[in-house]
Amino acid sequence: MSDPTSKDFTAACPAPFAAHDRVVLAHGGGGRAMHRLIEGMLGAFDNEALAARHDGAVVSVGTTRLAVSTDSYVVRPMFFPGGDIGKLAVYGTVNDVAMCGARPRWLSVGLVLEEGTPLETLGRVVESMRRAALETGVAIVTGDTKVVERGKGDQVFVNTTGIGVVEHALRIEPASVRAGDAVLLSGDIGRHGMAIMAAREGLAFESDITSDCAPLAAMVQGLLTRGLEVHCLRDCTRGGVTSALVEIAEAARLELELDEAAVPVHEDVRAACELFGLDPLYVANEGRLVCFVPEREAEAALAALRADPSGTEAAIVGRVTGAGRGTVTVRSRYGTARALDMLNGEQLPRIC
Amino acid sequence: MRFVDEYRDPDAARRTAEAIRRDTTRAWTLMEVCGGQTHAIVRFGIDELLPPGLSLVHGPGCPVCVTPVELLDKAQLIAARPEVIFCSFGDMLRVPGSHGDLFAVRARGGDVRVVYSPLDALALARQHPDRQIVFFAVGFETTAPANALAALTARRRGLRNFSLLVSQVCVPPAIEAVLSSPANRVQGFLAAGHVCAVMGYEEYLPLAERYRVPIVVTGFEPLDILQGIHATVRQLEAGRHEVENAYGRAVRREGTPAARALIAEAFEVTDRAWRGIGVIPESGYRLHPELADLDAERRFDVGALVVAEPAECLSGLVLQGVKKPLECPAFGTRCTPDTPLGATMVSAEGACAAYYRYRRRTSEGAA
Structure with missing residues (x-):
């Protein structure tokens, strides 16, 4: 081949990319950058509970196993179609505790308030948290409030920590996933991310999309009380279904195959995603989980998910094909296959 | 979704792919100019539906x-x-x-x-x-x-x-740059449908004539792309080199x-x-x-800034369709979307990023 650099062209290419030496928004985006940042920090705290790489930690006190999880909420706008920061802060942490297979019982609440925030706004957030706690059966038993100067926060930031009790002998974690397992998804995807995007100032598009923000603890209890052998659960928040599946596949060193046609996506979400060039598989959810069960229990698990009000559109969307490097492959409607990787960088700033 | 699903119909796609296979008698190299098309091709696996020897290379149509x-x-x-x-x-x-x-x-x-x-x-x-x-x-x-x-x-x-x-x-000067390069191996072009929706396709007529290549105005959905490929292949097989509009629902001549x-x-x-x-x-x-x-x-008085770009990666060759992303030794190892050596790995429309995102297994298999 002749040298294409010889005539009018230079095949010159940009300078190597210097890794960020400061925190950028991508570090909170739920994708690869965040994953790496967290993996880097985890080394400092190495212990058995952390090593499970789950949404929460399961720790033992005597013969009792407790699940603990914490999460901070910085969503903007604070009030959006289908939810608000208060509801999200309760559901989100309750869901993380539930993903450990535990029954959520207690919650702590830490508030960081910005000087000048209307007390009426705070009141709405607190009332929303009260209702969400009541609905999910958790008691808010301790809390903390700090105020920062105007401009040093964004009205209301919330941190919640949840504690739940594990009432069964299963180990619900990535390491329990086995080749041949069925992968179930609890409902249609992408509504939370697109609802936030529509509500965010500066992104002028009108839609009726409401967040899928929902508690998942009752749904998990529904699986467990039926005696199903649940191998792993994860809620699909930032980074969407893809990040949840890739995290599990990588932690378990297994290969997954996803059937794109089986993944429920509502028409309005599909249309909005088309408009913005987004893939619904990467868009955030706040009330959806993926569930791994043995193939023989897939139909029973599906029935259990569908029995829950937010699981009516649950579907079997894939299976674990075997051991490997943690690749998630999606099979298209054309029979062709592509690999799914975690989001690179951020899809939306500060989605939750 | 109306006006989208019609152009993603798996049966129609299979039929068009079969027609392409039937009409292709020898090896051809086509370039899709636009990064949006590259992305769709790799996302939907359209190149997997083509006969062996019919090769798509990815063009410079990614503004990022x-x-x-x-x-x-x-x-x-x-x-x-x-x-x-x-x-x-x-x-x-x-x-x-x-x-x-x-x-x-x-x-x-x-x-x-x-x-x-x-x-x-x-x-x-x-x-x-x-x-x-x-x-x-x-x-x-x-x-x-x-x-x-x-x-x-x-x-x-x-x-x-x-x-x-x-x-x-x-776009047209970039197509001409590709065609006039001594390393060029592109025999037919899928022109970027959205660009033509704005500009029309008259400016491609002299290019098709001078370089004797078919240029087919092509859309972005799987069926659009397959139809664009089919039209280009039919011209090549028949020895024709015309500008053809395969994206009539969006593009007019002017x-x-x-x-x-x-x-x-x-x-x-x-x-x-x-x-x-x-x-x-x-x-x-x-x-x-x-x-x-x-x-x-x-x-802001920054007009005089000049920066020399060190020759580090192959993205220039990828943009000209001379190399494919998987031919780069840095692909998927030293160069990933997180740590890109070149811009083609950065943009969602960049050929290297599209390959990385959808073909990670292939790259690991090759490495």
């Missing part, structure tokens, strides 16, 4: 990829200024210049905002009369009309705090006259440097002299 590094550096210099609100399409924020990206500028306190239209930036200019609003006007002929409208509206309203950092490029008029009023043709390729004569737009006071390079 071809924006020169010195313009990115200028963008960062301007964005770091305290009086500036720097507005950009989201993808541009991740593209590395000489010293990191616009996200890094934001992390250091720069006011960098993602907008979805230059008109959003205009609205910011009205809301913040005390700040300088700069819009990063990047793109091919597709973004040019809206950017032109923003410039003309700013002048009409007398907005003194709005300017544009312009990096507009055009394009969209109102949009072309806006471009003509706000811009004039100029030489442009393309990242990874070099300067291509008369290959882009700059603001018309009457609108020169809206030029951010002048307003």
Whole structure:
């Protein structure tokens, strides 16, 4: 081949990319950058509970196993179609505790308030948290409030920590996933991310999309009380279904195959995603989980998910094909296959 | 979804793929010009449906990829200024210049905002009369009309705090650059349907004639792309080299006259440097002299900045269709979307990023 650099062209290419030496928004985006940042920090705290790489930690006190999880909420706008920061802060942490297979019982609440925030706004957030706690059966038993100067926060930031009790002998974690397992998804995807995007100032598009923000603890209890052998659960928040599946596949060193046609996506979400060039598989959810069960229990698990009000559109969307490097492959409607990787960088700033 | 699902119908796609296989008797190399098409091809696995020997190479039609590094550096210099609100399409924020990206500028306190239209930036200019609003006007002929409208509206309203950092490029000169390269192996082109929706396709007629290549105006859905490929293959097999419109539902011969008029009023043709390729004569737009006071390079005095790009990766060859991403030894190892060596790995429309995102297994298998 002749040298294409010889005539009018230079095949010159940009300078190597210097890794960020400061925190950028991508570090909170739920994708690869965040994953790496967290993996880097985890080394400092190495212990058995952390090593499970789950949404929460399961720790033992005597013969009792407790699940603990914490999460901070910085969503903007604070009030959006289908939810608000208060509801999200309760559901989100309750869901993380539930993903450990535990029954959520207690919650702590830490508030960081910005000087000048209307007390009426705070009141709405607190009332929303009260209702969400009541609905999910958790008691808010301790809390903390700090105020920062105007401009040093964004009205209301919330941190919640949840504690739940594990009432069964299963180990619900990535390491329990086995080749041949069925992968179930609890409902249609992408509504939370697109609802936030529509509500965010500066992104002028009108839609009726409401967040899928929902508690998942009752749904998990529904699986467990039926005696199903649940191998792993994860809620699909930032980074969407893809990040949840890739995290599990990588932690378990297994290969997954996803059937794109089986993944429920509502028409309005599909249309909005088309408009913005987004893939619904990467868009955030706040009330959806993926569930791994043995193939023989897939139909029973599906029935259990569908029995829950937010699981009516649950579907079997894939299976674990075997051991490997943690690749998630999606099979298209054309029979062709592509690999799914975690989001690179951020899809939306500060989605939750 | 109406007007989309029809063009993603698996049965129709299979039938068209069969027709392509039936009509292909020898090896051909086609180039899809537009990064959006590359993305769709890899996302839907369209190349897997083609007969062996019918090869698609990926063209220079990714505006994020071809924006020169010195313009990115200028963008960062301007964005770091305290009086500036720097507005950009989201993808541009991740593209590395000489010293990191616009996200890094934001992390250091720069006011960098993602907008979805230059008109959003205009609205910011009205809301913040005390700040300088700069819009990063990047793109091919597709973004040019809206950017032109923003410039003309700013002048009409007398907005003194709005300017544009312009990096507009055009498709036909890039096709000619590919065809005139001694390394060229492209025998037929899928022209970018959205660009042709604006500009029409008359300007491709002399190219098809001079270089004796078929150029088929092609859309972006799987069925559109397969039909574009089929039309190109049929021409090649028959020894024809014509400009053909396979995207009739969006493209007319003359394009969209109102949009072309806006471009003509706000811009004039100029030489442009393309990242990874070099300067291509008369290959882009700059603001018309009457609108020169809206030029951010002048307003913030960064016009003289020149940056040498070290030869590090193959993205120049990828953009010209000489190499495919998997032929690069750095692909998937030293170069990933997180740590890109070149712009083709950065943009969602970049060929390397599309391969990485959807073909990770292949690259690992090859490594």
